[in-house]
Amino acid sequence: MSRIEQFQYDNKIVRAFGMASFIWSLVGMLVGLILAFDLIFPQLNLSESGIPYFTFGRLRPLHTNAVIFAFVGNGIFMGIYYSLQRLLKTRMFSDKLSWIHFWSWQVVILLAAYTLPMGFTTSSEYAELPWPVDLLITLVWVVFGINMFGTIIKRRESHIYVAIWFYIATWVTVAVLHIVRSFELPYSLFGSYTLFSGVQDALVQWWYGHNAVAFFLTTPYLGIMYYFMPKAANRPVYSYKLSIIHFWALIFIYIWAGPHHLLYSSLPDWVQSLGTVFSIMLIAPSWGGMLNGLLTLRGAWDRVRQDPVLKFMVVAVSAYGMATFEGPMLSVKSINAISHFTDWTIAHVHVGALGWNGFLTFGVLYWLWPRMYRTTLYSVKMANIHFWLGSLGIAFYAIPMYWAGWTQAMMWKEFTPEGTLVWGNFLDTVTQLIPLYAIRALGGTLFFVGTVVGVYNLFKTAAQGNFLANEAAEAPAREIGPATFTKGEYWHRWIEGRPMQMLLWSTLLISVGGIVQIIPMAFMESQVPKIASVKPYTPLELTGRDLYIREGCVGCHSQQVRPFRSETERYGEYSKSGEYIYDRPFLWGSKRTGPDLWREGGNKRTDSWHYNHMLDPTSTSPGSIMPSYAALLETDLDLSELPAKIGALRTLGTPYPEGFENEAIANAQAQAREVAKRLAEQDIKDQGIENKEIVALIAYLQRLGTDIKVEAAAKK
Amino acid sequence: MKSLKYLLTLVVMLSVAGSAWSQVADAAAAPAADPTGEFARIMTWVLGAIGALLFIVAMAYVVRVNQFLYKRVLTLEAQRNGVNLPDDVASLQPKEDDFWTKMRKKYWENPVPIEREADIDLHHDYDGIRELDNSLPPWWVNLFIVTIIWSAIYMFYYHFGGSGPSSSEEYKMDMEKAKKEIAIASAGSANMVDENSVTLLTDAAVVAQGETIYTSNCAACHGQALEGGIGPNLTDQNWIHGGGIKNVFKTIKVGVPDKGMVAWEKTLRASDIQKVASFILSKQGTNPPNAKAPQGDIWKDEAAAPAADTTATKPAATGAESK
Known part of the structure; x- marks a missing residue:
């Protein structure tokens, strides 16, 4: 027998991540609440007075990043750092790396909190952070990886438990996703253009975006569930076989499902269909986790009534089950045609985020805090209040959003018998939803108040307790080398004794889907039929496009007309993939709080209309909830980065002629004067308007989706 | 029995x-x-x-x-x-395992009862966490198999030999269907008024309906009292694109894209355009406060017929010439 070794678990790092998680949860949810109220009271955007930093467009990515990467991210690390040490019977590989990991992750979050309101964004959802931050994230991930695999290598357990399988898959997949999504060419300190353009960029984006949900919000939390739920319930895991099958099936299938975010878009049909079928096949593997969690509670259900920890966990796992059934349903084309671009999606993601991630995090925190502080929970009653506020909050959030999504989709699609749109004025479909937005804001407030109660409870628990920074433990030493495998053991035990093989196989499995979908799209020209009349943006339009990105217009306006009668009647010809080949990044969007803008160009509305609309949206569209963009009329147009931008784009493949960067500024100024002249003809006679940002934005909007109209005109 | x-x-x-x-x-x-x-x-x-x-x-x-x-x-x-x-x-x-129990265990669920849990304990111990060797829930396995079969059929139907329509084919079919339906619905309907057949409506109730349409769609640019704003004053005698019910109807219907006037034919029914045009003309000479200066030529409401003819034959040119 090997000798017994003494060692200590590091609780301090767990506490640090835990505190970061619940503190950031308050910030992330507060920003979410502000956004919810923005939609009811547009004045709250504060932009009428010329402050550009707090508009819906700029704060929306801050909300999503804060919730995903700050709240859930720190929650993941809390769960992993606690469970990994105990499951492997060792302290973390290196305390120093643990703390580098902790602080650099908080720096990433602070940088996000600075860059996003400042308007530095790549506009790729959940990957909005500018390239230097991307580099820092890569560094953090490497540090985390070394620390985790170092710990695995020096483990005292011969086999690794299912939770750790999920941690390994999480680590490698997030690494792959982050690196590929960050293929971009910088042109300034915070500015860059994506390697892929148009439809390819869209595919890469939703391969990334969908799997950020899969491998940042789901797999690590399944791992956490597999540790904390049996612990809290003191019951054995229901089925080891189920763990095995659903783990491998989940990580293999999940990665294929990204294109379901692009149904009925310009993405080729075959990729869309793959997205649909793999989403449907995902139901069972996803539910495997829910089943194994809920069935583990067999024999402990009586305790679920009393123990707030289990209560939170049960609702979390149920919410997971609901969201992972709804997701595949939303991936069916006929349902997606209704749900997509509406608030239905918003409801769906919040069932996941508030229910699954939110409740599981607090379940774990309520279990962890008393243990690390060697005391009992300060107030069970308070935890119950938190539970009910949270549950009601989810209901009051999700139900009006489902209602809103359905309502809006039906209004978009309704025709009179004579063939005109009943709600031809898009605005009518927005103002209709405002009461529902108000109920949603109430739901958000309930959830937020619940969280405040929860955080207070945790602080009081800490105050009455006595923190155990280093927890003594002992375990027999492990012989170096892979675990022995005897015949007759279940086959999967073999790989459980070989974590590096597990890493290797996971990497292979999660690569397949991405390779099959992305490689043909990126390298086969036939996948994106060229359209001769589609030309690169002029320097001024390009500048306007970057302003559009800076302001986060994509948060509310799509640029993708789907092949539906209701959309071509409303907006114009449906989008073709060849139209987007110079779009770096693509700006198709995922939500239409406002109308689609892809066919906005070509003087559908006059320049003066856009001018007035940016100054005060309600002047041209009464009842509009769009924020004012008054600052665009005042801020000087900065063209200094244009040569670098043109150079970067040419490197990536946009056919600007050699030496065009030297003419770019003059070219932009000339076009700006033309816009100013047109504005003057339409009674907008501001002095020096040709030097303001508004002209660039107008030039871009008037260009949108017009290139194929040119072709149509030429044919005549 | x-x-x-x-x-x-x-x-x-x-x-x-x-x-x-x-x-x-x-x-x-x-x-x-x-x-x-x-x-x-x-x-x-x-x-x-x-x-x-x-x-x-x-x-x-x-x-x-x-x-x-x-x-x-x-x-x-x-x-x-x-x-x-x-x-x-x-x-x-x-009895031990009657037909229903057998079916249930085979296709639905088959857990080992908690009392006999020790039999299937795998003796794994991860920080005190044990694992049981329950078999996969049969309904779950069946669900997985059904989704895989469904997926195979789906891919076959849409891509490998089946007759599933592509997105663009679906669109084409939808548009053709709509065309037929519109033709049926529009046959002989009052909504078929166009710029040649349109007449001024004076019934107070109808004009009031026109006012509602005006307030929600037009007032933003032409003012609550038609005094003008981004768009011209609609209460004076001057018209850029011709006055009279036929010209006003047409301007609303097809718009003046170059100058920011929206073409409303996709948004409003023909009968609604008629109502709102009638409402606008009912406000002639009301002299609202803050009225915008007159633009365009004075329109003399002569016998409507000849004016209508010119608009009908030379649609776009009329506006430009009168300017």
């Missing part, structure tokens, strides 16, 4: 359930002659079938629970009175 009775009950319930659900499905499908009718009808049938099935399963379950409770009561009473069970009741005692 007993089983025959249960079978009979089940058959009756089946027919009741079936007929009830098919009626519901019929009722739901009947008015579905709208554009999405085909799909809605299929979906309604599918839902109806699922509903009927669920109902039958639920009923079967109720019957079984009833049967079980009946046995329990008889058994307990027999025990209390110290009487032997009648033979036919005793024979109803659940």
Whole structure:
């Protein structure tokens, strides 16, 4: 027998991540609440007075990043750092790396909190952070990886438990996703253009975006569930076989499902269909986790009534089950045609985020805090209040959003018998939803108040307790080398004794889907039929496009007309993939709080209309909830980065002629004067308007989706 | 004997359930002659079938629970009175794995009871966490298999030889269908007024409807009192693109894209455009406060016919010339 070794678990790092998680949860949810109220009271955007930093467009990515990467991210690390040490019977590989990991992750979050309101964004959802931050994230991930695999290598357990399988898959997949999504060419300190353009960029984006949900919000939390739920319930895991099958099936299938975010878009049909079928096949593997969690509670259900920890966990796992059934349903084309671009999606993601991630995090925190502080929970009653506020909050959030999504989709699609749109004025479909937005804001407030109660409870628990920074433990030493495998053991035990093989196989499995979908799209020209009349943006339009990105217009306006009668009647010809080949990044969007803008160009509305609309949206569209963009009329147009931008784009493949960067500024100024002249003809006679940002934005909007109209005109 | 009775009950319930659900499905499908009718009808049938099935399963379950409770009561009473069970009741005692249990274990769920948990403990110990060797829930495995088969059929139908339409084919079919429906709906309808046939409406109720349309669509640019704003004043005698009901109707309908006037024909029905044009003309000469300076030429409302003819033959040019 090997000798017994003494060692200590590091609780301090767990506490640090835990505190970061619940503190950031308050910030992330507060920003979410502000956004919810923005939609009811547009004045709250504060932009009428010329402050550009707090508009819906700029704060929306801050909300999503804060919730995903700050709240859930720190929650993941809390769960992993606690469970990994105990499951492997060792302290973390290196305390120093643990703390580098902790602080650099908080720096990433602070940088996000600075860059996003400042308007530095790549506009790729959940990957909005500018390239230097991307580099820092890569560094953090490497540090985390070394620390985790170092710990695995020096483990005292011969086999690794299912939770750790999920941690390994999480680590490698997030690494792959982050690196590929960050293929971009910088042109300034915070500015860059994506390697892929148009439809390819869209595919890469939703391969990334969908799997950020899969491998940042789901797999690590399944791992956490597999540790904390049996612990809290003191019951054995229901089925080891189920763990095995659903783990491998989940990580293999999940990665294929990204294109379901692009149904009925310009993405080729075959990729869309793959997205649909793999989403449907995902139901069972996803539910495997829910089943194994809920069935583990067999024999402990009586305790679920009393123990707030289990209560939170049960609702979390149920919410997971609901969201992972709804997701595949939303991936069916006929349902997606209704749900997509509406608030239905918003409801769906919040069932996941508030229910699954939110409740599981607090379940774990309520279990962890008393243990690390060697005391009992300060107030069970308070935890119950938190539970009910949270549950009601989810209901009051999700139900009006489902209602809103359905309502809006039906209004978009309704025709009179004579063939005109009943709600031809898009605005009518927005103002209709405002009461529902108000109920949603109430739901958000309930959830937020619940969280405040929860955080207070945790602080009081800490105050009455006595923190155990280093927890003594002992375990027999492990012989170096892979675990022995005897015949007759279940086959999967073999790989459980070989974590590096597990890493290797996971990497292979999660690569397949991405390779099959992305490689043909990126390298086969036939996948994106060229359209001769589609030309690169002029320097001024390009500048306007970057302003559009800076302001986060994509948060509310799509640029993708789907092949539906209701959309071509409303907006114009449906989008073709060849139209987007110079779009770096693509700006198709995922939500239409406002109308689609892809066919906005070509003087559908006059320049003066856009001018007035940016100054005060309600002047041209009464009842509009769009924020004012008054600052665009005042801020000087900065063209200094244009040569670098043109150079970067040419490197990536946009056919600007050699030496065009030297003419770019003059070219932009000339076009700006033309816009100013047109504005003057339409009674907008501001002095020096040709030097303001508004002209660039107008030039871009008037260009949108017009290139194929040119072709149509030429044919005549 | 007993089983025959249960079978009979089940058959009756089946027919009741079936007929009830098919009626519901019929009722739901009947008015579905709208554009999405085909799909809605299929979906309604599918839902109806699922509903009927669920109902039958639920009923079967109720019957079984009833049967079980009946046995329990008889058994307990027999025990209390110290009487032997009648033979036919005793024979109803659940045997180890009757047909239903076997089916359930094979296709639905098959957990080892908690009391016998120790038999399937794998003796894994991860920080105190144990793992059981329960088999995969059969319904879960079946669900997985069904989704995989569904996916294969889906891919075949849409991509490898099946006749599934592509997104753009779907669009084309939808547009053709809409065209036919519009033709039917518009035949002889009052909504078919155009710039040649349009007449000024003076009925107060209709003009009031026009005002509502004006307020929600036009007031933003032309002012609440038609005094003008981003767009021109509509109360004076000057018209850039011609006055009179026919010209105003046409300007609203096709718009003046170069100057920011939206073409409303896709948003408003023809009859609505007629109403709002009539409302606008009812406000001639009202002289609202803050009126915008006159633009365009003074329009003399002569006999409407000749003016209409010019607009009809030279649509775009009229506006430009009058400017």
